[in-house]
Amino acid sequence: xxxxxxxxxxxxxxxxxxxxxxxxxxxxxxxxxxxxxxxxxxxxxxxxxxxxxxxxxxxxxxxxxxxxxxxxxxxxxxxxxxxxxxxxxxxxxxxxxxxxxxxxxxxxxxxxxxxxxxxxxxxxxxxxxxxxxxxxxxxxxxxxxxxxxxxxxxxxxxxxxxxxxxxxxxxxxxxxxxxxxxxxxxxxxxxxxxxxxxxxxxxxxxxxxxxxxxxxxxxxxxxxxxxxxxxxxxxxxxxxxxxxxxxxxxxxxxxxxxxxxxxxxxxxxxxxxxxxxxxxxxxxxxxxxxxxxxxxxxxxxxxxxxxxxxxxxxxxxxxxxxxxxxxxxxxxxxxxxxxxxxxxxxxxxxxxxxxxxxxxxxxxxxxxxxxxxxxxxxxxxxxxxxxxxxxxxxxxxxxxxxxxxxxxxxxxx
Numbered sequence: 210x211x212x213x214x215x216x217x218x219x220x221x222x223x224x225x226x227x228x229x230x231x232x233x234x235x236x237x238x239x240x241x242x243x244x245x246x247x248x249x250x251x252x253x254x255x256x257x258x259x260x261x262x263x264x265x266x267x268x269x270x271x272x273x274x275x276x277x278x279x280x281x282x283x284x285x286x287x288x289x290x291x292x293x294x295x296x297x298x299x300x301x302x303x304x305x306x307x308x309x310x311x312x313x314x315x316x317x318x319x320x321x322x323x324x325x326x327x328x329x330x331x332x333x334x335x336x337x338x339x340x341x342x343x344x345x346x347x348x349x350x351x352x353x354x355x356x357x358x359x360x361x362x363x364x365x366x367x368x369x370x371x372x373x374x375x376x377x378x379x380x381x382x383x384x385x386x387x388x389x390x391x392x393x394x395x396x397x398x399x400x401x402x403x404x405x406x407x408x409x410x411x412x413x414x415x416x417x418x419x420x421x422x423x424x425x426x427x428x429x430x431x432x433x434x435x436x437x438x439x440x441x442x443x444x445x446x447x448x449x450x451x452x453x454x455x456x457x458x459x460x461x462x463x464x465x466x467x468x469x470x471x472x473x474x475x476x477x478x479x480x481x482x483x484x485x486x487x488x489x490x491x492x493x494x495x496x497x498x499x500x501x502x503x504x505x506x507x508x509x510x511x512x513x514x515x516x517x518x519x520x521x522x523x524x525x526x527x528x529x530x531x532x533x534x535x536x537x538x539x540x541x542x543x544x545x546x547x548x549x550x551x552x553x554x555x556x557x558x559x560x561x562x563x564x565x566x567x568x569x570x571x572x573x574x575x576x577x578x579x580x581x582x583x584x585x586x587x588x589x590x591x592x593x594x595x596x597x598x599x600x601x602x603x604x605x606x607x608x609x610x611x612x613x614x615x616x617x618x619x620x621x622x
Contacts, residue, residue: 219253219254219256219257220257221257221273221277223253224250224253224257224259224277224281225277227246227247227249227250227253228246228247228250228277228280228281228284230246231243231244231246231247231250232284234246235456235457235460236452236456237500237501238456238500238501238502238503238505240288240291240292243288244288244292244294247281247284247285247288247297248285248297250281250285251281251282251296251297251298252297254277254278254298255302257274259275259277259305260278260298260302260303260304261303261304261305262278262305262306265309265312265313269312272308272312272313275305275306275307275308275313276313276314279305279308279322279326280322281298282298282326282329283322283325283328283329284329285297285298286298286329286330286332286333287325287328287329287332287461289333289336290332290333290335290336290340290400291462293340295336295341296336299333300330300333307323307326308322308323310323321386324366324370324390328366328393331359331362331363331366331397332397334359334362335359335397335400335401338355338359339352339355339356339359339401339404340404349406352404353404353405353406356401356402356404356405357405359401360398360401360402363394363397363398363401364398366394367390367391367394367398370387370390370394384442385442385443385453385454388435388438388439388442388454388458389457389458391435392432392435392436392439392462393458393461395428395429395431395435395466396428396432396462396465396466397462398424398428399425399429399432399465399466399469400462400465402421402422402424402425402428403421403422403425403465403469405424405425406422407420407421407422407423408422416476417475417476417477418476419471419472419475419476420472420473420476420477421469421472421473421476425469426469426470426473426482428466428469429466429467429469429470429473430470430482430485432465432466433466433470433485433486433488433489434485436459436489436492437485437488437489437492439454439458440492440495444495451496451499452499452500455496455499455500455503456502459493459503459506460502460503460506464509467486467489467510467513468513470482470485470486471486471513471514471516471517474486474520474521475517475520478521480521483514483518483521486510486513486514486517487514487518489510490507490510490514493506493507493510494507
């Protein structure tokens with residue numbers, strides 16, 4: 210599978226086949242396979258020279274090649290950001306024009322596709338400016354400034370995004386597309402704002418390690434509120450409409466807002482945010498049997514919700530005493546298996562929490578692995594990589610994260 214380019218000719222038919230196979234793998238909740246396929250397609254469009262095709266006015270016969278190139282580009286950039294990978298296609302190497310509407314994209318979905326391409330380009334900039342290895346060597350202040358500039362671009366794109374009712378096959382499709390895009394916009398804003406540290410406390414004390422900046426928390430709330438609204442809109446629709454929404458919205462950027470609010474429940478003991486987490490769990494429970502990916506995501510979110518519920522049910526002083534007396538420092542806790550944290554009672558299959566003790570948060574590699582054993586999220590390293598994948602959603606506090614070994618690059622989406 211990794212050597213497809215050695216066996217397939219770089220032509221339109223093979224590129225299109227790889228593109229559709231990648232999209233089908235996403236539909237089947239196989240992001241790792243999907244990434245392998247779209248990576249092969251991205252390299253193949255370069256081998257075929259599609260990234261430097263002449264313009265429409267010069268070569269109108271190349272329309273289908275231009276269209277397939279930009280769809281591969283959009284999927285490559287979107288999936289790269291969501292899986293924590295570097296894109297295969299780089300803007301500095303591309304000279305081919307975007308497809309024209311309506312000359313080259315005649316379908317009613319032309320404007321939607323064009324917006325997707327614009328957004329994919331912005332996702333590439335998010336990676337380059339905030340999350341690539343070079344960007345992570347910048348100071349926190351520099352990254353925060355870049356994050357605010359990127360957030361303005363996302364907000365502007367969100368405000369300008371619109372679907373012309375006259376260009377779509379049905380009002381239902383238009384409403385679903387708008388909901389999906391608004392959720393994706395808010396999730397991306399959460400991802401961008403996540404790199405900004407919270408404002409210093411007046412007392413000079415350090416923030417809780419799970420505390421995010423206010424902008425990230427607000428964007429996460431907006432995203433989960435929209436999920437609740439989408440449930441009310443789509444709950445009476447046909448199964449295929451639900452399936453499309455789940456695969457291309459819920460599973461496209463699943464953890465970012467949910468994990469930010471999970472952290473805020475723990476950091477600020479916020480009952481309203483806990484209610485939002487519960488709403489998402491209830492919504493996902495109703496559709497958990499619609500695919501393996503959504504079922505696994507539901508299980509993970511339910512465990513997060515149960516942890517937060519138990520944590521919030523204990524008085525703050527009891528929790529503080531537990532964390533200081535029973536668990537010690539983060540570096541010590543990170544070396545211990547969950548079964549070594551004390552006396553535990555079962556909470557979930559394979560997951561235990563103490564009756565009088567809450568695990569030191571943020572969770573550590575062994576805890577993540579037990580929670581999400583075997584979930585394929587494109588890490589290619591088995592369940593052991595899940596801790597690294599999920600800790601991306603915790604605040605970017607280097608002092609907290611130094612205890613957690615990484616591979617040299619902070620994953621992010």
